[in-house]
Amino acid sequence: MHTEGESVATPATQTGAGEDPSRERFELELEFVQSLANPFYLHYLAQQDYFDDPCFVAYLEYLAYWRKPEYAKFVVYPHCLHYLGLLQHAEFRQSMRLLDTARALHGTQYKHWRFWREGA
Structure with a gap:
């Protein structure tokens, strides 16, 4: 579990001096x-063919x-x-x-955000 001051266990990237990658x-x-x-935004990504890029699809899998x-x-x-x-x-990406x-x-x-408390 992540606590304050503790690094999160994700792969590091290159950053500027003094930053925690x-x-x-x-x-x-x-x-x-x-x-x-x-x-x-999902529609935009689909229209720009991001969902057809195997590298991007692999990134989505990684983000799971x-x-x-x-x-x-x-x-x-x-x-x-x-x-x-x-x-x-x-199928969903398409x-x-x-x-x-x-x-x-x-x-x-919208309907969920507007009415979800009424069902509780």
């Missing part, structure tokens, strides 16, 4: 993973570690973890090319 990578990956909560509890606790937008799981499937898919996902998200 593992912390910077942790923050960059967290920011990217959370951006996956936006269906219109964010679904583990010790990392998921840092996520503010939990829909991103659901979409990250769906992005592991070629469906994100359609604007109607992005709109449908956005509508479902």
Whole structure:
């Protein structure tokens, strides 16, 4: 479990002097993973053929570690973890090319955020 002052166990990247490379990578990956909560961003990635790039698909597979509890606790937008799981499937990645898919996902998200407490 990550505690303050402790490095997060992720692969290091090259950074400037005085910066903690593992912390910077942790923050960059967290920011990217959370951006996956936006269906219109997923649509953009699909339209730009990112989901057809084997290296990018492998990166999405690598990022699946964010679904583990010790990392998921840092996520503010939990829909991103659901979409990250769906992005592991070629059919979902292909469906994100359609604007109607992005709109449908956005509508479902909106309804969830608006009404989820009413069911509790």
